[in-house]
Amino acid sequence: MTEQGAELKLSGVEKRYGKVEALRPTDLELERGEFFSLIGPSGSGKTTLLGAVAGFTPPTRGRIEVDGVDMAALPPYKREIGMVFQNYALFPHLTVFENIAFPLRLRKLPESEIRSRVMQMLETVRLPDVGGRMPTQLSGGQQQRIALARAAVYGPRILLMDEPLGALDKNLREEMQFEIKEFHAKVGATVLYVTHDQDEAAAMSDRIAIMRQGGIVQLGTPRELYEHPLNEFAACFLGNANLLEVVRETGRSGDYVEVETPAGPVRAIHEGKDASIGNQVLCVRPESISIEPEDAAIGSVSTGANRLSGRIADATFTAGSFRYVVDVEGTTPIAVRLTSIRQSEMLKPGDRVALQWTADATLMIPKE
Amino acid sequence: MASDKSTGWTATAFYRWLLVAPLAFVGLFFLWPILNVILRSFTDPSLGVVNYERVFGGGPYLKVLWITVETAGIVTILCALIAYPVAYVISRVRGSMMSLMMAFVVVSLWTSVVIRSYAWMVVFQRKGVLNQFLIAADIVERPISFLPGTLAVNVGMVHIMLPFMLLPMLATMRTIDRTLIAAAEVMGANPFVAFRKVFFPLSLPGLGAGAALVFMMSLGFFITPALLGGPRHMMAAVLIEQQANRLLDWGLASALSTVLLLLTTSIYLVYLRVMKSAGGGFAHGR
Numbered sequence: 027m028t029e030q031g032a033e034l035k036l037s038g039v040e041k042r043y044g045k046v047e048a049l050r051p052t053d054l055e056l057e058r059g060e061f062f063s064l065i066g067p068s069g070s071g072k073t074t075l076l077g078a079v080a081g082f083t084p085p086t087r088g089r090i091e092v093d094g095v096d097m098a099a100l101p102p103y104k105r106e107i108g109m110v111f112q113n114y115a116l117f118p119h120l121t122v123f124e125n126i127a128f129p130l131r132l133r134k135l136p137e138s139e140i141r142s143r144v145m146q147m148l149e150t151v152r153l154p155d156v157g158g159r160m161p162t163q164l165s166g167g168q169q170q171r172i173a174l175a176r177a178a179v180y181g182p183r184i185l186l187m188d189e190p191l192g193a194l195d196k197n198l199r200e201e202m203q204f205e206i207k208e209f210h211a212k213v214g215a216t217v218l219y220v221t222h223d224q225d226e227a228a229a230m231s232d233r234i235a236i237m238r239q240g241g242i243v244q245l246g247t248p249r250e251l252y253e254h255p256l257n258e259f260a261a262c263f264l265g266n267a268n269l270l271e272v273v274r275e276t277g278r279s280g281d282y283v284e285v286e287t288p289a290g291p292v293r294a295i296h297e298g299k300d301a302s303i304g305n306q307v308l309c310v311r312p313e314s315i316s317i318e319p320e321d322a323a324i325g326s327v328s329t330g331a332n333r334l335s336g337r338i339a340d341a342t343f344t345a346g347s348f349r350y351v352v353d354v355e356g357t358t359p360i361a362v363r364l365t366s367i368r369q370s371e372m373l374k375p376g377d378r379v380a381l382q383w384t385a386d387a388t389l390m391i392p393k394e
Numbered sequence: 395m396a397s398d399k400s401t402g403w404t405a406t407a408f409y410r411w412l413l414v415a416p417l418a419f420v421g422l423f424f425l426w427p428i429l430n431v432i433l434r435s436f437t438d439p440s441l442g443v444v445n446y447e448r449v450f451g452g453g454p455y456l457k458v459l460w461i462t463v464e465t466a467g468i469v470t471i472l473c474a475l476i477a478y479p480v481a482y483v484i485s486r487v488r489g490s491m492m493s494l495m496m497a498f499v500v501v502s503l504w505t506s507v508v509i510r511s512y513a514w515m516v517v518f519q520r521k522g523v524l525n526q527f528l529i530a531a532d533i534v535e536r537p538i539s540f541l542p543g544t545l546a547v548n549v550g551m552v553h554i555m556l557p558f559m560l561l562p563m564l565a566t567m568r569t570i571d572r573t574l575i576a577a578a579e580v581m582g583a584n585p586f587v588a589f590r591k592v593f594f595p596l597s598l599p600g601l602g603a604g605a606a607l608v609f610m611m612s613l614g615f616f617i618t619p620a621l622l623g624g625p626r627h628m629m630a631a632v633l634i635e636q637q638a639n640r641l642l643d644w645g646l647a648s649a650l651s652t653v654l655l656l657l658t659t660s661i662y663l664v665y666l667r668v669m670k671s672a673g674g675g676f677a678h679g680r
Contacts, residue, residue: 080580102579103588115577119595128591129581180581 031059031216032093032183034079039088039098041074048074050241051088056216061207063219063227065263066237072220073188074240079218080186081105092184108182108215112189114173116161122148122172123157129180147175150212151205167198171205178213185215191226199223203230224264228252236260252311254297258394261309268315268360270308272390275300282385288356292332294388307393312363314387317350320378332388334381336360338373348372352379428655431648438645445649455633455646459653462630465544465619466612469551473559473608474601476552481560481600485567496564503557511621514550515541518622542624550618558611559604566600599669606665610658630654 034056041049064072077083081102151171228248255261277284283296336354348364518540525537578588616631638647
């Protein structure tokens with residue numbers, strides 16, 4: 027059961043419905059045992075891509091190789107792939123045991139082996155005693171664990187997951203993220219995971235592909251995507267981003283660039299990009315901005331840092347962080363998220379504040 | 395709140411009063427006559443079980459009852475065989491195509507049973523459409539006498555009962571989640587196996603409801619067997635009508651009615667029991 031995951035390679039996979047391009051020609055390579063997520067808004071093609079790998083939506087063109095064998099033309103039941111569905115898709119007329127045994131019975135395994143494999147799987151998802159119950163007698167989280175067990179019991183080397191946590195409430199979702207990671211480590215299959223929840227993808231994945239309008243916008247580790255988004259869409263999709271218009275470039279020194287924004291001059295890292303054409307925008311993460319009352323900040327201006335002053339429009343406490351929305355003259359309100367809040371006092375709406383952040387935390391990215 | 399109490403007018407009380415009229419109606423025109431019939435079967439012409447002895451004492455009456463049960467069984471099976479694939483197809487299409495197909499099913503309910511039975515007489519009569527076709531195609535030399543007869547009754551009843559089999563089937567099939575089939579296929583079931591192991595068992599409640607409905611309706615069916623069956627294929631309802639209206643043997647008619655009523659009720663109870671044990675886990679699930 028703990029076979030190594032397979033290598034999954036998509037080349038030029040494309041899906042058209044008449045003139046509509048649900049999936050533009052797409053290349054994608056998943057390493058053995060990798061946890062790979064597809065994220066994007068609905069209609070971005072992620073479900074089409076998943077359906078192509080599962081065999082439900084045969085691609086119009088392209089190759090889908092598992093360990094070098096093309097299966098683009100095979101029906102789903104010949105692909106030996108496991109899949110977990112958003113609504114669990116447990117068979118309501120069968121007990122939990124028979125649900126998990128279903129793929130094993132199709133493979134005509136001896137009864138004793140079916141028994142031991144199902145019991146082992148129930149242990150793996152830590153529900154050893156529910157075999158005799160009907161699926162509807164289980165909670166949502168339990169049903170999803172049974173769905174995981176059923177998808178992996180026959181040892182598929184690729185596991186597809188289509189928003190498996192979409193129907194669960196927030197706390198349970200976070201618990202299940204951990205469970206799925208642990209499960210992945212135990213069964214070792216290559217996982218292709220679809221979600222529209224960026225935090226979920228970031229927390230679970232080795233790598234993520236951000237999709238939009240039937241194509242991949244950017245692909246990388248969660249950290250790469252967060253720290254070096256390729257464009258405005260990627261910046262806003264994984265994590266939050268404050269965007270500052272670029273009016274013109276005023277100077278350049280080393281890795282840094284001086285830029286004039288409607289709110290004032292800002293220093294940013296240019297990574298070789300040219301702002302003179304006017305198609306760039308500055309991106310600052312809410313987490314990289316520090317905030318202080320304006321009068322207290324006068325003495326502590328660190329040279330080289332970007333500084334804007336404004337007035338707090340909204341202050342929210344969420345578990346673990348303060349969130350501020352600050353009105354700054356000349357630009358759209360700027361979001362600030364303070365995660366080290368132990369010593370600090372919460373500021374109030376109306377307070378005059380100074381915002382500071384480093385040039386290194388200021389990215390210049392192509393505008394949409 | 396206080397004024398509500400002083401006038402004695404609460405919504406619950408109001409709804410309770412609303413029930414009086416329908417209850418009185420059902421009691422007067424449905425329950426009372428039935429009780430009357432049951433009573434009469436033991437009292438007419440004299441107190442005792444004479445009428446039941448006549449029914450079960452062998453002879454024509456028992457045979458009619460048997461033909462009735464047999465016909466209802468055949469009609470139910472034929473309806474199930476015809477309706478299942480039709481319901482399956484309709485449950486798979488969506489949108490205007492489905493509305494159109496549903497319309498074809500429902501339209502047949504708009505035409506009266508009498509008219510549809512007469513239409514079958516036109517088809518089956520000596521110089522009817524069917525005989526003309528058979529002669530023209532050189533299959534037979536002389537017209538076959540279909541009327542009155544078993545074939546005509548079965549065909550006519552299947553035609554009339556079909557929607558009652560189809561609609562509950564369709565209702566059940568439409569609630570079957572298609573991702574269950576997809577899940578079965580990913581796990582290695584080819585479409586046929588996925589159907590047999592997932593779709594079919596999940597469609598059984600609809601099949602059961604349709605079968606129970608058609609069987610029970612067929613047991614008491616009158617018009618079609620009266621028009622197409624004649625003495626050679628007499629069913630219980632026709633016999634009862636004959637005894638009550640023409641021979642004025644109300645005691646025997648009542649006994650036959652009571653037997654039919656018992657038969658129908660017990661089939662319904664069996665159906666409830668079977669559905670409960672078969673569907674307990676999932677019939678009322680999502």
